[in-house]
Amino acid sequence: MGKPPTTLRDIALSLGTSIGTVHRALHDNPGVSAATKARVLQVARNLGYRPNLAARYLSSKKTLRISVNTPQGTTSFWDEVRSGIRDQAESILLENVEVEFRTCPTLGEGEEEALEAAIRDQVDGIVIFPSSPQKLRAPIRRATRANIPVVCVATDAPQSGRLGMVGIDTLASGSIAADLMGRFLNGKEGSVAVTVFDMDITEHSEKYSAFRATLESFYPNLQTLKPVEDQDIEKEAYRKCRKLFEERSDLAGVYVTTEASVPVLQAAKDANLLDRLTIITTDLFPDLVPYIRSSAVIATIYQRPHAQGELALRMLHEFLAEGGRRSHQVALAPHLVMRGNLDFFLRRQSQELSAKEKRRAPRENNAEYAGDFA
């Protein structure tokens, strides 16, 4: 139970060799014969060696450099993600994390270059939003081969060898949207539209399927239309929706899974449908607020960007510091925002975005130093 953990010294002693050799063997450094290395690894495993991170940090003082490759974005979503990453980096006990932001001004523009730049700069880890997974698969592979772990945020990049990904559970959000849509429409008949970014993105097609499946099984009198793909281009979203609104007179509701909810709302307004449609959107940003307050948007599914950022960095750090296990996939539950609890989320959002001085603040509040309490 309380037996002291094994150290490099223990391994060295038990082999009749030295700490230096053990260290070299465990780290694949040159200067050890294959035979010795094998023996060291064997003993290390037998003794259940786990490196002491405090000692390691104390000794090497190497700081981990992490590149954060995200788009600027049209809403506050990515600002919140970045602020979550920053907060998490600062709250890490061993103060050895340094984040570098490589923000792409426009979606999908220069992502590859930014990723290549990060690899060239020899960062220790990367957090990335792979807006077009197929384009980034190769560079991500390259990073991984260069021993740079990559964590995807918001969207996955399958078969890219990425270390892990954190996002919102697509089933949970698609289904809750459908369930609410069904309830809110309360027995009405009609059709429901879903706008997505691109059905080629796994997350979006999964959300659509989950929505459709839930609606079909619980509310058979509502019909899910084919997805409207907007590629996050505002004009595209407006145009396609406007067209749809004119064609489908039986349209009862819209579920917007993308950031581009404002053009959809504008289209509804211009078609004089704003108060006749039941609209559920995604995420929370200033432009959306008046629509929620006025109930034009009846609910929005908040994808917790701050939490996504925190978790992505945490995953990366765990891996880098602990030599952790490979390949996690974290699916968060979304939050539901409606008129009633809107203020709670707005307050929180602004706190999170402006929480710069939170951590490093001088300890004024404890009289004298007093601090440690331990």
Place this chain on the structure above:
Amino acid sequence: MGKPPTTLRDIALSLGTSIGTVHRALHDNPGVSAATKARVLQVARNLGYRPNLAARYLSSKKTLRISVNTPQGTTSFWDEVRSGIRDQAESILLENVEVEFRTCPTLGEGEEEALEAAIRDQVDGIVIFPSSPQKLRAPIRRATRANIPVVCVATDAPQSGRLGMVGIDTLASGSIAADLMGRFLNGKEGSVAVTVFDMDITEHSEKYSAFRATLESFYPNLQTLKPVEDQDIEKEAYRKCRKLFEERSDLAGVYVTTEASVPVLQAAKDANLLDRLTIITTDLFPDLVPYIRSSAVIATIYQRPHAQGELALRMLHEFLAEGGRRSHQVALAPHLVMRGNLDFFLRRQSQELSAKEKRRAPRENNAEYAGDFA
């Protein structure tokens, strides 16, 4: 920017004294004159000294003992809280946390004694559920005076000097419940009942007020009845609800804020009202599942016990390790569970409860040791 942090040695050098003296001064240890101590503190402040946690841990190897005082509970809620605490304790980088569970078999029975026991045992910190805040105020004060920080979970203990508290935002949950209730009832008239544990508990009265306020302002045709207090006694809940159901023929919905939703549901069933009432409950546990599947319970507000546990421990550890700031208050956003996303939450719940071997697992998956990647 990148200047090296100040160390004890720096302070000692700048004062012409020794590391030992500086250390004693900073830790209020005997053996330093008041004058020297003052000078040390002054210089430490000027130089912006912050202790190096890695070095501290490496040197002292003292493990932090944390007492977790929670009730057994009638649902899985407290099991999830405890498992969250355990998970967080294990995921802490410096492996210096040891949790001791002092679980009370029945609610409110022997809480004081358990708290006293923890204090007597000289633990370094306490996580507690103060089921009756007024009774525990004094012992919590005593712990705090004995330099043992106390974090409340789920319910606050105001004016007790506790270090902090983590719980669900009452406004967010009360309001979303009301908003959903209003929407689901869709223009119907009638009255809505709210069951609470005890209006003397801040959280419960706040939830009730938030619910009532939101319902009043957005759905004026619905009337919020006076709260039903059940003290988490199942019979009490059943009896009071049964009575209410018979008296109020205009009853349209029920919002159950406590763990005792099953007796309420039973009462509704026995009064033949199960399919006529719109019922929103709180939390998620096995007995509730069939009701959600059958839509007898239309939605439940999940208070994320696992996350509450994680955060409570994190707060305590931050304070103990970092000598952090005093008095935080963390309010989580609740999750909304309905038929559609029920399975997501159930899967997650069972994962969280059974994730014992997750961390300490031997690293089988990396060929050889290979591990560090750093």
Place this chain on the structure above:
DNA sequence: GCGAGTTCCGTTAACGTTTACGCTTCCGGA
């Protein structure tokens, strides 16, 4: 057979704290 270059390995000084120990100085009491 001698230097130059490898390969493999041991040694040691850091890193910043904590802690135990030891050295002064000063003071009161015998």
Place this chain on the structure above:
DNA sequence: TCCGGAAGCGTAAACGTTAACGGAACTCGC
């Protein structure tokens, strides 16, 4: 005068790891 003790302070050895240096043994070319 000498001793005991305490107060105030310095010293140094840990803690487990990393990284740089040095040295032995062995090889190769001449």
